[in-house]
Amino acid sequence: MIETKGLVKTIGDKMILRGINLSIKKGETVAILGPNGAGKSTVLKILGGLIKASSGEVKVNGLDLKKDSYDVKRKIGFLAHNSFLYDHLTPLENLKFFGKLYGVENVEERAKQLIDEVGLSFFTHDPVRSFSRGMMQRIAIARAIIHQPEILLFDEPHTGLDQQAIKLLNDVILRMRDEGSTILMVTHDFQQAIETCDRFIIIKNGKIVDDLQNVERNIDTITEKYMEQVSGL
Numbered sequence: 001m002i003e004t005k006g007l008v009k010t011i012g013d014k015m016i017l018r019g020i021n022l023s024i025k026k027g028e029t030v031a032i033l034g035p036n037g038a039g040k041s042t043v044l045k046i047l048g049g050l051i052k053a054s055s056g057e058v059k060v061n062g063l064d065l066k067k068d069s070y071d072v073k074r075k076i077g078f079l080a081h082n083s084f085l086y087d088h089l090t091p092l093e094n095l096k097f098f099g100k101l102y103g104v105e106n107v108e109e110r111a112k113q114l115i116d117e118v119g120l121s122f123f124t125h126d127p128v129r130s131f132s133r134g135m136m137q138r139i140a141i142a143r144a145i146i147h148q149p150e151i152l153l154f155d156e157p158h159t160g161l162d163q164q165a166i167k168l169l170n171d172v173i174l175r176m177r178d179e180g181s182t183i184l185m186v187t188h189d190f191q192q193a194i195e196t197c198d199r200f201i202i203i204k205n206g207k208i209v210d211d212l213q214n215v216e217r218n219i220d221t222i223t224e225k226y227m228e229q230v231s232g233l
């Protein structure tokens with residue numbers, strides 16, 4: 001479903017990614033772990049088409065990200081640090097705007113259903129600039145999935161969320177997983193990673209240093225493997 005070959009990213013004279021080869025099957029839930037500055041977000045941004053790789057290729061369902069960028073992007077939902085929401089618009093207006101961009105049918109109905117799902121029906125008509133970070137993130141989650149993407153890319157989605165919003169986000173992730181979506185999540189939070197993911201890729205200095213599949217989803221196992229790779233223990 002997602003294949004990358006030799007992804008390299010340089011910015012100025014800094015080498016951020018040093019040849020990332022990934023092969024992710026449909027329906028996999030993958031956590032991308034690694035120390036600060038390892039290149040995790042950069043991988044995600046390239047997959048989401050937000051930035052371009054310096055060299056290497058990305059294929060999604062056999063489509064080339066560079067050549068078929070429009071078709072590939074329609075399959076992807078991206079949840080980043082930046083909510084991409086328009087401050088002066090209400091949740092309903094924001095979701096209708098993004099839904100229309102993706103050509104979502106019955107967009108008003110779908111937007112209202114999502115606002116309800118993320119627990120913000122009461123605030124449907126308030127501009128999002130008055131929202132707390134947690135409320136913004138709930139609407140950002142709704143925005144990321146409005147077009148029912150087959151692939152979800154999440155960049156540290158749990159950061160800054162309260163327990164209730166974490167549960168809501170995990171419920172969304174698990175539901176999308178049950179529906180067959182493919183999920184890649186950059187995170188520092190091992191607990192959330194094991195609650196939602198089956199595979200754990202560790203990136204260090206712009207390279208994949210471990211790819212844990214079929215491991216016990218247990219915080220001690222993941223922490224131990226991580227420490228082996230990251231601290232060289």
Ligand SMILES: Nc1ncnc2c1ncn2[C@@H]1O[C@H](COP(=O)(O)OP(=O)(O)OP(=O)(O)O)[C@@H](O)[C@H]1O
Pocket residue numbers: 011014016034035036037038039040041042043
């Ligand atoms: N636009 C940019 N210009 C210069 N350097 C950049 C740029 N974007 C990223 N970098 C650098 O590339 C490296 C990798 O960044 P990236 O955000 O991918 O790391 P990360 O693994 O996601 O880290 P974190 O866990 O801290 O978010 C970092 O050293 C960062 O400073």
